[in-house]
Amino acid sequence: MPENVISVCDEKVYEQLYRDHAEKICYYLYYKYGDMEKAQDIVQDSFAKLWTNCSKIIFGAAKSFLYKIANNASINDYKHQKTVLKYKSTEQKNYTNESPEFQMEEKEFMHRLNSAIAGLKDGQREVFLLNRIEKKTYKEIAEMLNISVKAVEKRMHLALVILRKKIGNV
Template sequence: MSVYSKYADYVLLNLLKEDNQLAYTEIFERYSRILVNHAYKILGDQDEANDVVQEVLLSIWNKRHDLVITGSLSSYLYKATKNKILNHIAHEKVVSRYAESFSNFIESDYVFADSKLREKELEAIIEKEISQLPEKMREVFLLRKVEELSYDEIAQQLNITDKTAKQQVYNSLKILREKLKSMMNVFVW
């Protein structure tokens, strides 16, 4: 048992602001499991719940120097998790509406002659961007998103932790999202 486990949350937060990684690890250990359970109850998907909590906890590390928490750390983390879940659900609804709209468009026989060409171009761009990811990140990303392996299966196969696998997928999605964001406007009718 670490000496950090005896520290109150506010002490851990002060240490976190001083770049103390062990304080961050203690916060992660203290809250990750309960936050994942909370997220799972809402999302109903273990991997999505893990992803949401991973993003929330990673954000407190990334924002540690500017982090201002007026109430308790647990309240802050619950609220941040809830907000991240709501954003996730909203994003899923937008994607679903877009897919439905696109499907309706195609079903109503307004198919452009070049839609297949655009689809192929977009696939090529996405494949190119994936190929430019760092090797390990690309490997984890493809195992997760193409092979559809769980984080545990990826961790076992590559001899890494499931946290590392999750982080690699999160980082690759962030990179791809940024690179593809500007290109997507070209493919919208």
């Protein structure tokens, strides 16, 4: 069956698109902007827009439509998201066996690390978090961001250089 005959308006096709892409788009947005709740909201809105425009979207373009809608919506909220990522605190333990000095050093390190990551350029932060946290390969990241693998490699290299300068070799 040719791709242009598959209708996005078919509920089974739409549900399959949701199963295939919703979680990936959500994590893409989370690692790009740092707010899981907002990412989930944007994913829901993106799929609602896909359903509203299903007669205009061919099946083969549905994935890129979803990513584009989600990315554009999150850009509108970018400044707030950057602030959230920069100042997001880590969970505090109720008790610990570590010395107060160690706890203070750990807290300072986490603050420096979060600040350093938040200070990266958008593309560098995206690639760094997708690779190091989400464990995506450079090829997968390149496909998600619609860039070349070389561009992913360059962004990762620059991110690592900057992080090493800001927080040292750990």
